[in-house]
Amino acid sequence: MRYHHIGIPTQTPKDGEVFLKDHDVHCTDHESNPYGIQWMRYGDKCNLPKLVKEVTHVAFEVDDLEEAIRGKEVIIEPNSPSEGVTVAFIVENGAPIEFLEFAHKQKES
Template sequence: MKFSHLGVPTSDHFDGEIDLPHLKMTVSDHRNNPYGIQWMRFWEDAEYPDLVKNVPHVAFEVEVMAKALEGKKVIIEPNSPSEGLLVAFIEVNGVPIELMEYKI
């Protein structure tokens, strides 16, 4: 696994907002800083687990999603938020972890 970013949920507005209507959330670009910090604001009708909407998550790039999910507690099933990217969330010790597989 390779570290990708730290996702921090907030209800406030932030610089560099990127609206993602198909995901019902607004994010910042985690690549705009050397530490991979990404702000996330979920829209009122966003149907995500409260754990993901309220607790910061760490994201890792994985080579094979199916293998990375084996034996894990999956809280958001694998999905493709953008072309060439597959993501899923697991829970580890009460913390959400995002796994990302790039298909490009």
């Protein structure tokens, strides 16, 4: 597991937001700052779990998404929000955790 970003829910519009129509979410680019902060503003039609919309989540890049979620309480099943990436969310001790697996990543030998 490698730290990827932290997603912080907000109701305040932020500079550089991108709108994800399929989820009714506005989010900033976590690469726009040195700490991996991604601001998440959820719309009224957003169907993501309440926990994700209200509690800050931490995200980790993993080599094997299925292995990372095995035996965990999955609240968002594996899905591909954009080409080349598959994500899923679990709950750990009351907090949402996101895992991301990138298709283009080559395994280190």
